[in-house]
Amino acid sequence: xxxxxxxxxxxxxxxxxxxxxxxxxxxxxxxxxxxxxxxxxxxxxxxxxxxxxxxxxxxxxxxxxxxxxxxxxxxxxxxxxxxxxxxxxxxxxxxxxxxxxxxxxxxxxxxxxxxxxxxxxxxxxxxxxxxxxxxxxxxxxxxxxxxxxxxxxxxxxxxxxxxxxxxxxxxxxxxxxxxxxxxxxxxxxxxxxxxxxxxxxxxxxxxxxxxxxxxxxxxxxxxxxxxxxxxxxxxxxxxxxxxxxxxxxxxxxxxxxxxxxxxxxxxxxxxxxxxxxxxxxxxxxxxxxxxxxxxxxxxxxxxxxxxxxxxxxxxxxxxxxxxxxxxxxxxxxxxxxxxxxxxxxxxxxxxxxxxxxxxxxxxx
Numbered sequence: 001x002x003x004x005x006x007x008x009x010x011x012x013x014x015x016x017x018x019x020x021x022x023x024x025x026x027x028x029x030x031x032x033x034x035x036x037x038x039x040x041x042x043x044x045x046x047x048x049x050x051x052x053x054x055x056x057x058x059x060x061x062x063x064x065x066x067x068x069x070x071x072x073x074x075x076x077x078x079x080x081x082x083x084x085x086x087x088x089x090x091x092x093x094x095x096x097x098x099x100x101x102x103x104x105x106x107x108x109x110x111x112x113x114x115x116x117x118x119x120x121x122x123x124x125x126x127x128x129x130x131x132x133x134x135x136x137x138x139x140x141x142x143x144x145x146x147x148x149x150x151x152x153x154x155x156x157x158x159x160x161x162x163x164x165x166x167x168x169x170x171x172x173x174x175x176x177x178x179x180x181x182x183x184x185x186x187x188x189x190x191x192x193x194x195x196x197x198x199x200x201x202x203x204x205x206x207x208x209x210x211x212x213x214x215x216x217x218x219x220x221x222x223x224x225x226x227x228x229x230x231x232x233x234x235x236x237x238x239x240x241x242x243x244x245x246x247x248x249x250x251x252x253x254x255x256x257x258x259x260x261x262x263x264x265x266x267x268x269x270x271x272x273x274x275x276x277x278x279x280x281x282x283x284x285x286x287x288x289x290x291x292x293x294x295x296x297x298x299x300x301x302x303x304x305x306x307x308x309x310x311x312x313x314x315x316x317x318x319x320x321x322x323x324x325x326x327x328x329x330x331x332x333x334x335x336x337x338x339x340x341x342x343x344x345x346x347x348x349x350x351x352x353x354x355x356x357x358x359x360x361x362x363x364x
Contacts, residue, residue: 026363041071041364043085043144049093052352064093064105066150067143069112071364079119083219087112089166113168115219123176127188127219132168134186134207134237136248136268137221138288139167144362145223147264149338152288152307153321154270158239158246161274161281162203163193169203181215184208192241193278201242209235224301225254226294226332227262243275260296264303283312292327301327318347336360 028039045066053060071085088109094102114129132140138155156167163169173188185208192203209216213230216222222229231254239246250268257263268288274281287310292303305323325340342354 035077037073037075039073039364041073042361043067043069043071043364044361045143045358047356047358049354049356051354054350054352060102062093065089065091066358073364081117081119083113083115083117085112086110110165112165117175117219121176122181122217123178125175127173127175128171130165130168130170131173131188131190132220133164133190133239134173134188134205135167135239135246136237136270136288137209137233137235137250137252137266138268139248140221141223142220144360144364145333147224147266147292147301147303147327148290148305148323149325149327149340149356149358152268152286152290152305153344154286154307154309155268155288157270157284157286157309158272158281161193161278162241162244171203177215177217179210181217182211184211184216203239203241205237205239207235207237209233221252222254223333224264224292224294225262226301226329227256227260227296229254230256242277244273244278244281245275246270246272260294262294262296264290264292264294264301266290282316285310285312294329299329301329303327317349320345333360334362 026039027041028037030037045068047064047066049060049062051060066089068088068091069085074082086109088107090105091107092104094104111130113132115127115131116129117125117127119125134140135158136155138152141151143151158164159167169190169192171188171190173186175184175186177184185206187206188204190203190205192200194200210233212232216231216233221233222231225231231252233252235250237248248268248270251266253263253265255263266289270286272281272286273283287308288306290303290305292301294301303325305325306320308318308320310318321342321344323340323342325338327336327338329336336359338358338360340356342356343351344354345351
């Protein structure tokens with residue numbers, strides 16, 4: 001009874017905070033000649049979590065920051081722009097070895113993105129820095145505008161073996177938009193895993209995406225528009241270094257239905273194989289499907305998310321994650337609360353559940 005009361009108190013507190021907090025205006029400065037501008041923003045995701053601990057009868061409980069980011073945007077004229085943000089993910093979250101005492105994460109603030117863009121033309125732009133790479137649609141979405149509480153459980157499976165930072169690597173990329181901005185291309189060369197004497201070949205990645213209705217011309221792809229944009233995007237990508245490859249195909253639909261309501265569907269499929277080059281990245285097929293319906297009058301969006309990790313090696317254990325959730329968008333993506341229930345189901349062994357409650361504050 002005490003546990004249920006505590007969970008209800010956390011839920012009630014998060015909901016009241018979301019309902020009470022007003023939407024903020026952009027914080028921006030411009031030079032007198034309007035040739036330079038600086039914009040400052042923040043993303044905070046306070047999260048409560050209860051999760052079964054594998055191999056025990058214990059339930060892990062945490063109250064922490066899923067993300068805490070400082071965001072900066074700078075422009076110089078019409079050609080040069082810089083996007084920069086930091087992060088301290090899972091700040092305050094306690095992790096513990098099996099039957100061990102938990103230790104809270106005391107914070108490690110690092111550069112999450114640094115992208116300098118020089119725009120020669122709409123059809124040809126160069127991005128340089130620490131870049132979110134070209135994989136599937138979910139991989140390139142902004143964390144601030146996701147419909148679900150978080151990315152798919154296997155969206156960034158390549159990150160650790162490729163020595164990436166949550167899907168990001170150091171490199172230079174060409175990016176452009178043609179056919180009235182409906183067709184996007186991205187093609188980049190990246191640091192990748194350097195190997196002995198830094199002698200490995202570089203990492204190469206590319207992507208094509210066609211948007212049938214509202215084009216997308218930003219660094220990050222949009223999430224749920226809450227009934228404001230009509231989107232149907234179909235894309236494909238590759239990521240390759242030495243014998244490693246990741247080939248992906250995806251689609252994203254955001255369909256307004258009148259009255260401010262909308263339907264959102266997403267599907268992402270990845271074929272990944274580390275080969276002899278990345279032996280810690282086994283051959284696998286990863287799938288993500290999610291769907292949601294935005295109810296404008298109530299500012300609510302119920303959603304479901306299914307993620308599957310299918311290994312080709314029978315010695316490895318396949319797994320899927322099934323999530324149902326509800327988002328309350330008090331002030332859109334600037335101020336919202338999301339509640340999810342997830343079942344993590346390995347092909348062998350016991351399933352376990354996870355409950356998350358997140359309050360997001362975002363402005364940029």
